[in-house]
Amino acid sequence: MYRIENYVFPSSLEEACRLLNGDLRGSAVLGGGCWLRLGRRHLRNAVDISRLGLDGIEEKEGWLELGAGVTLRRLETDLAVTGRFGGILGRSVSSIVGVQFRNMVTVGGTVYARLGFSDLITTLLSLDARVVFYRAGEMGLGEYLASNGCPGDILTAVRIPDDGRQAAYESLRRSRTDFPVLAVAVSRLGEDWRVSVGARPFVAARAERAEACLSRGGGADQAGELAAQELRFGSNLRAGEDYRRKLAAVLVRRAAQTLERGGEGCEG
Ligand SMILES: Cc1cc2nc3c(=O)[nH]c(=O)nc-3n(C[C@H](O)[C@H](O)[C@H](O)COP(=O)(O)OP(=O)(O)OC[C@H]3O[C@@H](n4cnc5c(N)ncnc54)[C@H](O)[C@@H]3O)c2cc1C
Structure with missing residues (x-):
């Protein structure tokens, strides 16, 4: 309180x-x-900042722009969002607490806070999203996550390249609406792949060796193993480091297989 x-x-x-x-x-x-x-x-x-008009969802010259005040629930219901990227944005937040809660939580608060277990950040990283701050300007989400943050600044929007990328999401939770034990988002634009793993329990990071493997046709099994090897995992009350590492191999493989089949992403 x-x-x-x-x-x-x-x-x-x-x-x-x-x-x-x-x-x-x-x-x-x-x-x-x-x-x-x-x-x-x-x-x-x-x-x-709710009266500053930051709650728009706009389709702008090759970008989908989500205002900082857009709620997670709108990612599940707005057709401009659900119709893109295999519906991953709405699907990846659908297990967060409950509808009333998701009607309040904002994209801006979620991204700014950089919580390790964030489902949305895991997804946005796989979509090459960029963040826009009022003073610091625009930067890649990965750059923001690796930085010391932007204290005293205001995140105004998140921009996603509207390039037809398809994506799949997998997470494991001990119960339906608990925090994720691990979260994985994989996206594909032709032979260009992205693999993002969050809740390790550290904040989401890209698995670049797994991405390179998928891009050269190395297959989902191998990509899963590479992601498990290359990323850092840790323990907390939800799971141990070894379990998370094994789980990463499985969830990356599943998400990549979904995209290899040309299907839409599905929650694990
Ligand atoms: C009980 C509970 C369970 C949760 N479970 C999950 C889960 O399973 N998966 C998951 O991914 N997430 C989960 N979350 C996190 C949730 O989804 C949100 O990410 C979180 O609540 C932050 O969003 P908010 O809009 O409430 O931000 P706020 O609480 O309003 O703000 C968070 C921080 O960001 C700052 N801030 C807010 N907006 C801006 C802005 N535009 N510019 C600059 N600074 C800003 C605030 O000052 C504050 O420091 C959970 C949260 C709670 C409380």
């Missing part, structure tokens, strides 16, 4: 950034507020 002293609706992104960086330090941007409210937190200012 958090306690908020001042709840602010800025009238522009410039004003929102000023609030975050100026004399009102101790402020936080509110996305869905669902992660922020965990634990005890005292916010001097909550900067609510």
Whole structure:
């Protein structure tokens, strides 16, 4: 639960950034507020950006652009999203808690927070997504994940190349709506493949040797083994490192096989 002293609706992104960086330090941007409210937190200012028009889904000259305020639920229901990339965006978030929750959680809060178990980040990485910050500008999602973050800045949108890429998603959960033990997204554009593995329990990363293997026709079995070898895995209360490594080989293989068959992605 958090306690908020001042709840602010800025009238522009410039004003929102000023609030975050100026004399009102101790402020936080509110996305869905669902992660922020965990634990005890005292916010001097909550900067609510929901009135800044950041909740659009736009098809723009070769890009699908998701505003930071787009909710996860809209990824499951908006035809501009469900009709692309084999429907992976909606499918990959469909096990997160429940519909009411996904009606609140935002794309911006999810990507900004860089949570290791994020289903959405795993998927976006496999789609070559880019992130747009108000001050820092645009960068690849992978670059953002590897950086020190953008404190005091506002994530305004996520952009995905609208290039006809198909993708498949696999995750394993101990129960239907639990956090994933492991999350895998594989995408394909002709012979150009991407493999992304999240919840290792570290934040999603690309498995580049597995990608190269698939791109030269090496097959799903071998790609799964390579992904398991090349990435770093760890243990937490949901699973141990060895189990995750073995699981990665299986889930990467399954997702790649789905795309080899030309089928749409399916939740494991
Ligand atoms: C109980 C629970 C279970 C969950 N289970 C899963 C799961 O199984 N799989 C999964 O992938 N995820 C899961 N999540 C994470 C969830 O999907 C969201 O990723 C998370 O709640 C953050 O999104 P939000 O919109 O609520 O962000 P918020 O809580 O509003 O914000 C998160 C952080 O990002 C900052 N922020 C928000 N928006 C912006 C912005 N536009 N620009 C800059 N900074 C911003 C906030 O200040 C805060 O620091 C779970 C979360 C909870 C609470």
